[in-house]
Amino acid sequence: MPLIKYRIVHHVPGRIRIEVPSIKGISTKVLEKLVNISIPPGIENISPNPLTGSLLIKYDPGQINIVAYLQDMASSVEIKHMLRKGDIYERCS
Numbered sequence: 001m002p003l004i005k006y007r008i009v010h011h012v013p014g015r016i017r018i019e020v021p022s023i024k025g026i027s028t029k030v031l032e033k034l035v036n037i038s039i040p041p042g043i044e045n046i047s048p049n050p051l052t053g054s055l056l057i058k059y060d061p062g063q064i065n066i067v068a069y070l071q072d073m074a075s076s077v078e079i080k081h082m083l084r085k086g087d088i089y090e091r092c093s
Contacts, residue, residue: 004074009054013061017054018070024053037076040064 009017023031031048039046042064047056059066 003077006070006074008070011066015056015058016066016070017056019052019054021053023048023050023055026050040069043069 004020004022007019009019011017023034026034028048028050031050034048042060042062043057044060045056045058047058048054049056057066
């Protein structure tokens with residue numbers, strides 16, 4: 001069962017946009033820390049949007065199963081802990 005809720009908004013091979021309500025309003029500085037955790041080969045770019053609470057992920061479909069990767073990340077205790085931790089849970093003003 002995922003610890004972090006997300007929804008796939010749009011997906012074509014090589015590009016997926018997901019909505020992650022728990023990142024909405026988080027500062028760009030914090031999001032940069034989060035998107036640099038456990039980036040495996042095959043992920044080319046992760047672009048967070050704190051205003052909409054979404055992530056755009058560009059990836060190589062020949063190198064990574066993006067759906068399995070998202071499921072793993074949504075089940076990550078480390079990421080859930082970072083989202084809850086007060087010292088990095090800075091909101092945009």
